Amino acid sequence: MNEQLICTGCGVKIQTENPEELGFAPASSLEKEVAVCQRCFRLKNYNEIQDVSLTDDDFLKILNELGNKDALIVKIVDIFDFNGSWLPGIQRFAGKNPVLLIGNKADLVPKSVKQRKLIDWMKKESRELGLNPIDVFLVSAAKGHHIKEAAAAIDEYRNGKDVYIVGCTNVGKSTFINRIIKEVTGEGDIITTSHFPGTTLDMIEIPLEDGKAIVDTPGIINHHQMAHYVDKRDLKYITPKKEIKPKVYQLNEQQTLFFGGLARFDYLSGGRRSFPCYIPNEINIHRTKLENADELYKNHAGEMLTPPRREQMDTFPELVRHEFTIKEAKTDVVFSGLGWVTVNDVGAIIAAFVPKGVHVMLRRSLI
Ligand code: GDP
Secondary structure: OOOOOEOOOOOOEOEOOOOOEOOEOOHHHHHOOOOOOHHHHHHHHHOOOOOOEOOHHHHHHHHHHHOOOOEEEEEEEEHHHOOOOOOOOHHHHHOOOOEEEEEEOHHHOOOOOOHHHHHHHHHHHHHHOOOOOOEEEEOEOOOOEOHHHHHHHHHHHHOOOEEEEEEEOOOOHHHHHHHHHHHHHOOOOOOEEEEOOOOOOEEEEEEOOOOOEEEEOOOEOOOOOHHHHOOHHHHHHHOOOOOOOOEEEEEOOOEEEEEOOOEEEEEEEOOOEEEEEEOOOOOOEEEEEHHHHHHHHHHHEOOOEOOOOHHHOOOOOOEEEEEEEOOOOOEEEEEOOOEEEEEOOOOOEEEEEEEOOOOEEEEEOOO
8 A cells, every 4th residue: 555545434553464553454345435444444333342452652642632622531441340440540530520430240240139239339439449439320331221310310410411430450340331332322323533632643533412422442451461461362261241150169278279270369368268259150160289380381281271272382471479468358359350259267377379460459348
């Protein structure tokens, strides 16, 4: 391609190499007269929002712009990866604008857990993370649960203003917006794209009846999420589609659990206890004696302990050990983007291992 083509939809430079980057269009599509990037094509023809990769600087620009708007900010998190999908500093970025918090993927949470309890938990956690949301909702974008209520609340709280939807990648932001589009506008060719002032980023606008818009911002990448270390073909194992059923392990001191080859849990001391593991059903849990654990990982990561895949092992980050003494009854040990293990008893000493770069943390038990 000699001459630089520009997408007639959003104005980005068209490229034909990387389907995940901004401006991608398949080379064959460019033989037609009007050049559009794949993202605009899908948006226009199927009302479908697609993710693109951006640099961290771009994301920062987006966040920094939010405070200059007079708008309602809707922040989406993945309830199964609450902290991993949190956008730190969102209250500061939002400025004086109210923030409505939406927890998505409620369908993954065991059915025995009460909605109300989970919403209260989200409120408490967000306050501790420095956010004072105007309201909190729990939805399943995939299943369509509570989308109507969320849409109605957005309409009420926006109070005649624009709405900016933010979230990190993989929280289900696109799925949510695609649902909302149907909810607020019915179907139809109503989406337009617009440029974000000061950047080359295109925002996606869904016009509302009163001349305002719902604006989709690009999904922000949280680098400490497990998803970035898993082969694309294996993402399905850590992006569960069905209710997570906890697997309960009775452990003696000095026993180890491996979650595939992605994480490891050592029970060091505290007597024989049971440990509910909220890990996607598709991930194999392997129990062994602590004294054999290092050797087992060395010899079997990438095959028996998988994902990661064997061919990834050369570049897969080493597992890093984090030791904790449990101070509160019912504490979750969270492996960011993978799941958690609940430790019921005060005084237990455990070690959690995750690939270097991935977060591990303790929190008040979610369930
Ligand atoms: P985005 O990157 O935030 O735009 O997220 P997507 O909408 O592309 O969704 C990311 C992944 O989460 C996909 O595999 C979706 O199928 C899945 N997903 C989205 N919403 C839900 C939900 O409500 N429940 C479940 N279980 N999965 C969901």
